[in-house]
Amino acid sequence: MQESFENSVKNMLTIIGEDPNREGLLKTPQRVFKAYQFLTSGYHQDPKEVLGDALFKSSNNEMVLVRDIEFYSLCEHHLLPIIGRVHVAYIPNGKVVGLSKIPRMVDIFARRLQIQEQMTEQIAQALAEVIEPKGVGVVVEARHMCVEMRGVQKINSTTTTSALRGAFIKNAETRKEFFALINSPKEMRF
Numbered sequence: 001m002q003e004s005f006e007n008s009v010k011n012m013l014t015i016i017g018e019d020p021n022r023e024g025l026l027k028t029p030q031r032v033f034k035a036y037q038f039l040t041s042g043y044h045q046d047p048k049e050v051l052g053d054a055l056f057k058s059s060n061n062e063m064v065l066v067r068d069i070e071f072y073s074l075c076e077h078h079l080l081p082i083i084g085r086v087h088v089a090y091i092p093n094g095k096v097v098g099l100s101k102i103p104r105m106v107d108i109f110a111r112r113l114q115i116q117e118q119m120t121e122q123i124a125q126a127l128a129e130v131i132e133p134k135g136v137g138v139v140v141e142a143r144h145m146c147v148e149m150r151g152v153q154k155i156n157s158t159t160t161t162s163a164l165r166g167a168f169i170k171n172a173e174t175r176k177e178f179f180a181l182i183n184s185p186k187e188m189r190f
């Protein structure tokens, strides 16, 4: 499998006008293979299992928010980077999840070929299914290198997507609180 991957990279190098046998490129196919193994390692991990491993009983029914989770992904259309931040909130319904598991779950979804809208939904869905909370809110803000590097849009344009469940849809106050919290300036919160 690795050999076939490396041959494909060599072919690609040739097609774009390079010489895959020049010194600087000799190890490139191998390096690209290793990089892709890491960047797509999310296919071999189960985000729900990660969340399910750290569930605790709790009587807390206030919003839990994990803000500014950085992620790096690859778009499924061009295999170019998507770089951004995820904000995740939920309102517990008897169960809470270990806080470090939320960024780990985000990484698992990010380390697959993605489109931003789909990743946003997947994160919300996994939380809804495993924690069974009263509500879930997920907002993803990201920059797409396939847009910026190809000059389709202005540099630094950010795409924002959101996925809401339960109380975050039904209750306008909850939704308002969530968006106010994620939009509040960071330096004021610490």
Ligand SMILES: [Zn+2]
Binding pocket: 075, 076, 077, 078, 079, 080, 144, 146, 147
């Ligand atoms: Zn793309």
